[in-house]
Amino acid sequence: MGKCMLVLGIETSCDETGIALFDTDKGLLAESLYSQVAVHAEYGGVVPELASRDHIRKTLPLIEEVVAKAGCKTSDIEGVAYTSGPGLVGALMVGATLGRSLAYGWGVPALGVHHMEGHLLAPMLAEERPQYPFVALLVSGGHTQLIRVDGIGRYKMLGESLDDAAGEAFDKAAKMLELGYPGGPLIAKLAEQGDVERFSFPRPMVNRPGLDFSFSGLKTFTLNTITAESKAGELDEQTKADVACAFQLAVVETLSIKCRRALKQEGLNTLVIAGGVSANRNLREALDRDIGAGIKNGQVFYPAPQYCTDNGAMIAYAGSQRLLDGQCDDLSVSVRPRWPMEELPALKTV
16 A cells, blocks of 8 residues: 555535545544434434435535635545445435445545545544554444454454444433434433442343343333332332432443453454544443453543544545555446444455
């Protein structure tokens, strides 16, 4: 990978429009992000049709903004990377059709990027980067996965959620507590006021062998606790905070236990955590304690906070590595709402 390349990244998989310009020699030149949270908040979750329409309105203006911010011209762009899955099919189609069309018009290669590979590689945008091999915990609204990573495209799935992802469980628990959307940050904030001793919630599947996750039972336990407290007339603000605290602690400890187990199984001491839930302060503190300090030579790497949630920089980076490797798509536009990451090809050059 001796040559360098300037790549435009486009992320439209769900409810955030992310655009970035990444230079493989100089690093990230400029980026911009538009969040649709306010659009979807009144519905308590993402409405796919509204998401697609908002991406149509925002994507091209944001590209123009980022190109101007970087002090570049569109003629300087040497490749286009866009998220082609997994995600909402309509939202993905917006970024894919625009990205593919711009690349054709500019006469440069285009490549559809796997959204979760973008998250996985987001820590590579930092100055201090993890070295391969490592174990990655991808934890977001749609995914909870443990993966052994030996290089880009060299992935081995170790375990994943059999039902709700951790982020989805946070959103549903927040809904039960009538906190609003998105739930993760709201639960975390409320949990700060909670009494850690009042409730004890189960740590799902930690007593079984293996590295899979399940959060549906924890979600049911949370609902039953809230219902019982409501019937007893005890569901005041303090009780809500205590429930949020117990719920968050159960999720955090479950994730930490499985991460330690995965590292031991693979004989590794480096953990990378990425995805929206990786911004959770309690989770970071637990992993720093249990792995960073609790394992010999243990290291934990996170993306910068702005790269935990969906963003264009991670897509531009992931796409740039594959475009440099000679990969590109043909003129057809296809998206994959479901797309196992193990199907991705490894880089030819290491």
